[in-house]
Amino acid sequence: MRGFTFSDFLTMLWAVQWTATLVLIALALGGPLGLAMAMMRSSRNVVLNVIALVILQIVQGVPLLGMLMFFYFGMPVFLGIQVPALVSVSVAFTIFTAAFLGEIWRGGIQAVHVNQSEAAACLGLTRWQGFRHVIAPQAFKIALPSTVNFLVQLIKNTSLASIVGLVELARAGQLASAATFAPLTAYACVAAIYFAICFPLTQWSRSLEKKLHVVR
Amino acid sequence: MNLNFNQLWRYQDDFLHGIQTTLLLTLIATVAGMLIGLAGALLSDSRQPAVRLAIRSYVEVIRNTPALIQIFLIFFVLPYAGLRLPPFQAASVALSLYMGAYTVEIFRSGLASIPKSQIEAGQCLGLTRFQVFRYVILLPALRNIYPSLASQIILILLGSSLASQVSADELFHTAAFVESRTYRSFEVYAVVCAIYFIMVLSLRLIFAGVERIAFRWPTRR
Numbered sequence: 406m407r408g409f410t411f412s413d414f415l416t417m418l419w420a421v422q423w424t425a426t427l428v429l430i431a432l433a434l435g436g437p438l439g440l441a442m443a444m445m446r447s448s449r450n451v452v453l454n455v456i457a458l459v460i461l462q463i464v465q466g467v468p469l470l471g472m473l474m475f476f477y478f479g480m481p482v483f484l485g486i487q488v489p490a491l492v493s494v495s496v497a498f499t500i501f502t503a504a505f506l507g508e509i510w511r512g513g514i515q516a517v518h519v520n521q522s523e524a525a526a527c528l529g530l531t532r533w534q535g536f537r538h539v540i541a542p543q544a545f546k547i548a549l550p551s552t553v554n555f556l557v558q559l560i561k562n563t564s565l566a567s568i569v570g571l572v573e574l575a576r577a578g579q580l581a582s583a584a585t586f587a588p589l590t591a592y593a594c595v596a597a598i599y600f601a602i603c604f605p606l607t608q609w610s611r612s613l614e615k616k617l618h619v620v621r
Numbered sequence: 622m623n624l625n626f627n628q629l630w631r632y633q634d635d636f637l638h639g640i641q642t643t644l645l646l647t648l649i650a651t652v653a654g655m656l657i658g659l660a661g662a663l664l665s666d667s668r669q670p671a672v673r674l675a676i677r678s679y680v681e682v683i684r685n686t687p688a689l690i691q692i693f694l695i696f697f698v699l700p701y702a703g704l705r706l707p708p709f710q711a712a713s714v715a716l717s718l719y720m721g722a723y724t725v726e727i728f729r730s731g732l733a734s735i736p737k738s739q740i741e742a743g744q745c746l747g748l749t750r751f752q753v754f755r756y757v758i759l760l761p762a763l764r765n766i767y768p769s770l771a772s773q774i775i776l777i778l779l780g781s782s783l784a785s786q787v788s789a790d791e792l793f794h795t796a797a798f799v800e801s802r803t804y805r806s807f808e809v810y811a812v813v814c815a816i817y818f819i820m821v822l823s824l825r826l827i828f829a830g831v832e833r834i835a836f837r838w839p840t841r842r
Contacts, residue, residue, distance in 0.1 A: 465775075466821035468782040470793060471814040478806040482624070557685065564687035568786065575689060588697035596686040596694065603685035 409587040414594055420577035421598065427563040427573060428556075430495045435502025442507025444536075447514045457507065464504035470565055472497045477569045494566045501562070505555055513548030514540060550617060553610035557603045564599075574598060626808050632799045639795030640816065642709070646781040646791055649713045651774050654720025661721065662728035676725065683722030689783050691715050696787040712784035712791075720777050727769050731762035764836040771828040775821055782817070792816060 445457035464472070476493040517540050525535030567576035578595035582588040629636075665676045683691065695718075696711040706714065735758050743757035763770075785793035796813040800806050 462822075463818065466818040467814045468779040468793070468817055470782045470785075471810060471817055474796075474810040475807075475814055478810055482807045561685075561687040564689045565783075567689070575687060578690065579693075582693075582697065588693070589701060592690055592694045592698065596682075596690050599686045599690065600682065604681060607681070607685055 407585060409581065409585040409590040413581045413585060413591070417574060417577045417581065417594055417598060420572055420574050421602075423566075423571060423573035424560065424563050427494065427498060427566055427571075428560055431498035431502040431559055431563075432556075434495070434499040435506060438499065438503035439506030439510060442503055443510035443514060446507065446511040460500075461504050461508055464501060469497070469501055469562055470568065472501060473565055473569060490569050490571055494569060494571055498559070498563070498566075502555075502559060505558075506552065509551045509555060510544065510548050512551070513544035516547045517543045547617065550610045550614040553606055553613065557606050557610070560603055560606075561599065624808055625805060626812070628803045628805055629799065629808060629812060632795075632802070635795050635799060636792070636812075636816070639790065639792035640820070642789070642791040643778070643781050643793075644820070646709070646713060646716060646784060646789070647774070647778045650716035650720045650777050650781065653713075653717035654724050654777070655770075657717065657721030658724025658728045661725035662732055665725065665729055680722045680725050683719055684726075688715070688719050688780055689786060691719060692783055692787055708784070708787045708789040711787060712781070712789040716777060716781060716784070719780070720773070723773050723776075724770070727766050727773060728762075730769075731766035732758065734765045735762050767832055767836065771825075771832075774828075775824055778820060778824065779817065 442457050442460070445453040446461075448454060467475075473494060476497045477490065480488045480493045480496070521539055521543065522535055525539040526532075530538065563573055564575035566573055567579060570576070572580070574595055578591050581594075582591035585591065661676050661680070664672050667673055692712060692715040695715040696706070696708065699706055699711065739761075740753060740757055743753040748757065781791055782793040784791050785797060788794060792813060796809050800809045803809065
């Protein structure tokens with residue numbers, strides 16, 4: 406048995422890169438899909454609308470832990486081949502991100518007054534131009550605080566990847582705790598690192614929200 | 622694809638037990654969390670800066686760290702303070718504290734949504750302090766926050782799956798147990814996801830029904 410040393414802490418900081426990797430993958434893949442979800446949900450096409458709604462309901466009705474397990478054990482079943490844990494975890498986080506960002510952005514799009522898109526149409530803009538230059542910039546501003554808030558949720562939720570064995574921050578904490586028999590120090594360090602990452606984002610989201618309410 | 626769900630039928634009772642425990646955990650966390658939230662919201666405009674700071678720190682620490690780590694901290698660390706809680710109790714405490722931090726914010730926004738003039742109007746009508754609190758502040762505020770409270774309860778139902786990581790015997794833990802017996806990993810987790818989904822849908826329906834019955838007085842906008 407050995408004590409908890411500074412090098413354990415450094416190992417945890419090193420593991421943050423995997424937390425960051427997961428977050429970046431989820432945003433890079435889930436972001437565009439989320440935009441697609443938002444546009445499906447705010448489109449007039451009933452079929453697209455229903456498909457997006459069903460996906461949203463399922464993602465919001467199943468624990469993220471369950472989704473992770475579903476894809477972790479499901480990918481080999483669907484594809485017939487073994488895939489690395491990182492791939493199945495990324496798939497789960499991508500779907501999770503797409504559904505939630507899609508819902509947040511839909512809210513942003515629908516909060517822009519309908520007059521705005523009518524005005525865009527009157528100016529002879531096509532529907533896409535109207536969305537791109539009139540609706541989207543305003544919707545972006547409205548949805549930004551919630552988007553940052555979701556980012557915080559996503560960062561915290563990547564800790565669940567530890568359960569399928571990915572060595573990100575939370576898993577590094579577990580390993581350190583098991584090796585040193587110092588769970589208090591180990592988990593307190595992990596919590597402190599998460600806090601140091603998430604707290605500034607939360608504050609930023611709050612200040613964005615305040616600004617938004619002043620403008621409106 | 623080679624799927625086999627038949628083997629799972631034998632573990633019906635285990636699944637039922639898991640569902641019960643999950644619902645119980647959710648109930649405990651909801652009730653305890655809402656009590657913490659109400660107390661925290663009322664105290665957060667206390668005149669003592671120390672009290673305000675304590676509540677602020679509690680809310681920020683819980684909201685900015687993962688629930689999984691909170692559960693680990695409570696389960697593995699409390700024994701060092703001489704308090705050895707069994708998994709279920711430790712998970713209940715952790716989830717209640719988690720729920721509490723979010724409900725402090727929800728209740729605060731609810732209280733902030735009541736204009737001061739409305740409270741003064743209640744006092745002018747000769748209501749007692751308690752009556753003002755109950756009829757003029759609490760009920761209208763509750764209606765304003767009802768949707769966010771309902772979705773928070775659903776989040777805590779889903780979040781209770783984390784309790785399986787300290788081996789509290791809720792639904793997700795049942796899944797791990799059945800998986801270890803049958804080696805039907807994918808089927809087990811597919812079924813468990815479906816059960817969670819049904820629970821969440823039913824809960825949403827119940828919340829929608831309650832909203833219709835409990836808050837049906839007319840509003841003027």
